[in-house]
Structures are given as structure tokens and as C-alpha cells.
Amino acid sequence: MLDWPADTELVGLIFELNPRAADYLYAQYTIGLHAWFLDQVRQTDPELSAYLHDGESEKPFTISGLEGSLLTSGKEFQLHEDETYRWYVTALSSRVVAWMIEWRKHLPAEVELRNAPLEIRSCEIALPPTTYQALYEADFPSPASISLSFTSPTSFRRKGYHLPLPWPVNVFHSYSRRWNDFSQMPVDQEAFLEWVDEKVLITRHKLESAKVAAGKKGMVTGFTGSVEYRLVREATAHSEFERLFYTLGKFAPY
16 A cells, blocks of 8 residues: 655655567657656646646656666667566655545556557555655765666766766756755755865766667667765855755655
8 A cells, every 4th residue: 555644745656567568669768658647647637737738847747767678679679578667756746746646546557658558567655755844854874975876878968968977067957956946945056056066076886878868869878877976075164055965865866
């Protein structure tokens, strides 16, 4: 039974999915996952659906790509019929959380992707229900570092080019933008990112190159793997940004 407190603002679900056959996925299949999820919202809550379709730069939910063995075949990916794939969906606002509470009680039998339906085998909590305030007020980690994992192929944009590396400014730009949109505790993003550029070090990483779909550009080089960030000693002089740094480390998996 999936359940969470009434004041929950963030929660993450993990689905286990099985393909019906060794079907092929087009390179930008995550667009199909996104469309399927939005259609699920439309069927049960048209008002929320309209809100999610508006022009906001950030949406109060995230979806992952499929985690599992995908064979690259030209510009497509081939599913393995006997493989169980993992798919993550997270809610970033209380409104979406409330919808997800009801949705997961009446899940459909499958995720309908173009030419590649996926049977829903299970749905469990992957990231614990919490609030933005709770994330912000949590104790600093010990040791004082942030470790992040990128299980889906990821690529950033830097100075007009694709960057297949978890460069601190790019990583924390994404998280801080989302934080400002949904936490109701906004920060000066430009000043924070300048601080990140000067005070955050990469102390450990284990990365592999991977292909990722990039719109009209087709497939570009991205990365998967893990990275560890630490602060230089003098970073503690700015206590607000220090706390935000560790807060975003806890926010990142959502």
C-alpha cells in the first residue's frame, strides 16, 4: 500500500515495466512517456491537465527514461522481451501529489508507447514523501559532500554546445531553477551559481559516455554514472548558499 502524509509536496514512484515483445523504441521515446503521463492526468483531472500544459518553464513533475538494457539499433533502441525496466515518476508540488494519490489506486494495465506497450508489473515509493521545508532544515551530511547518480543518459548545454559532463554550474543551475519554481523559498539564482562556480569541487567521479536524444539534432553524447561534490573551506563564509548546496543535494533525486 502506497501512502504518504497530507502535507507532502514531493514524492517519487518507481514502476517496474515489462515489454510485450522485443519491440523498438524511437530515439525520443521519453517524449512518448511524457505524453502518456499527461494523458493520464487529462483523463481524471482536466483542470490539472490544463495547468500542466501551460507555458511554465518548469513542470511540477519529472519522468525518467527507462532504466535497463536497451540495445542501440541505428536511431532506435531495442527492448529485451525478458527484461524488467524501471521507470521513475516524481511529483514536485502538493497539487500533483494529491492527484498521484488517487491515480496509483487505479493504474492502467500498461504504459502505451508507440509500437511498444509496456506492462505495469508494480508501482512502489522510490523517494520518500517530504516537504521543501523539511529538505531545507535537514542536517548537513557527514562527511560533508554530495554524491549524485545519473542513471539515465544526461547532457547539458554550455556556451551553445552539448556538455557530456556533470559540471557543477550546469548541474546546480537545473536544480536551483526548479527549487525557485516550486519551493516557495526562492533564492538569488545568479549569485548562487557564481558561488557554485568558485566554491564547488568535483572530488570523485565514475562516468561513462552514452547516447542521448537531443531534439532535431538527433543523438548526441551524454553520460551516465556518479559524481561527488565538495565545498572549498572558505565556502562556509556564505551560510545561506552552503545550506542551499546541501539542500539541493537532497532535492536532486526528485
